[in-house]
Amino acid sequence: MLTHRIIPCLDVKAGRVVKGVNFVQLRDAGDPVEIARQYDAAGADELVFLDITASHEDRAIMLDVVRKVAEQCFMPFTVGGGIRAIGDVTALIQAGAEKVSINTAAVVMPDIVAQTAKRFGRCATVVNIDPKRVPRAEFEARRAEREAKGLFAPRDSNPSTDYVFEVHTHGGRKPTGIEAVAWAQEVVRLGAGEIMLTSMDADGTKNGYDVEMTAAVSARVDVPVVASGGCGSPEHMRRVLTETRADAALAASIFHYGEYTIQETKRYLADRGVPVRLTAA
């Protein structure tokens, strides 16, 4: 039986993990390679590295991190953040990233999704979608603007609510005028083999995933969806994995600060009937 993946997410800046990771065993709390090895040993199902670096020089450092992780961790991992052109994708894959996650670039130039899928396969092509709830009228104004420019701008498929799940880019700062479900379907058509779905409303709150939004998107695409944003406890994972069609749950601080171990989290889920992979401690 296919198990649900439990995925720690690491933010990397200039080759260092930020938001610190609080493992007792760690000699260097900022070393992404050492942290990755710890999560590997702890039985994490996959790792996500988000490069939050701005400068060009730091991109080379990130590639070095990816290379080292690939050589020392025998588990799947995805790298996202800062992908602006197909050349960035190629460099990450050649460094050993198994999957790359494209976010803002997919909105700015959707062809990058198709190119990534064509060169490296759908299985390596992840699109990160960051929706936020916005009032319908605000969304509609931006959508109409896009439509006037001849851009992808379908009407919201669920006009019964007074809010819309609007895709944002640039770390949640920039609204796009694109509705999340329609965008998810569009990137799958373009070649995405997985969607990482991060609620900009829930992210950082630790109040739980946006179950309604995750349910809406995961029911309408035929590729795996990773729920992200807002995880504060294993119960939040149980909810999003049982009440939606999400395949995986991503979390950061609950693992990094040692609030819950991967083992405890998986045991909690397994005891409540959620299929997860249990590994020997």
Added chain:
Amino acid sequence: MIGIVDYGVGNLRSVQKALEQLDARAAILAGPDQLRGIDRLILPGVGAYGDGMAMLRQRGWVAPVLDFIRTGKPFLGICLGLQLLFDGSEEDAPANGPLVPGLAALPGAVVRFREEQATPRLKVPHMGWNTLTWQRDDPLLRGLNQGDAVYFVHSYYARPVESAARPVASAMCDYGGPFCASLWRDNVWATQFHPEKSQRVGLKILANFAAV
């Protein structure tokens, strides 16, 4: 020495590093001229079937790989490397047209998971950790427990032509129905999953391959 066939698809370092961690010596082979002294061969691979076959041909690997298999020395295909062993694949083939031809070292076709083959609809690609059920005593799976999970990421899978006298599949996995997760016939092994990404269980399989 274990050889890893480099035909320009994907990063091969993780396979090599996994073997090195197990104290097995492994070399990435840029071309068939480097096969001297290789007593075990691994065909890895990610990406599309047609591209994979085209690259094998372009780099002159097709005949040397088949010759190596005929020598009886241990051979391991991983993911696309498993699929390429078969007669052909639906991937990149025209609808209702002929399959894209493979190496034809094993009888059978490679087909795509269908979203409608399960309710609720199957998500394709099949991505994540799924459990193995062995069919028989495969030396590559020794030391594993029935139901151990390994890491899969693929949209296509092989349908071997099975015969009681010469079985192909050695372990099955379930995703909208059973499919061939690993195979073993004579000196040929292959896994649809990625042992080099499957943590402890995967490393055990690679260690077994280094010792068969």
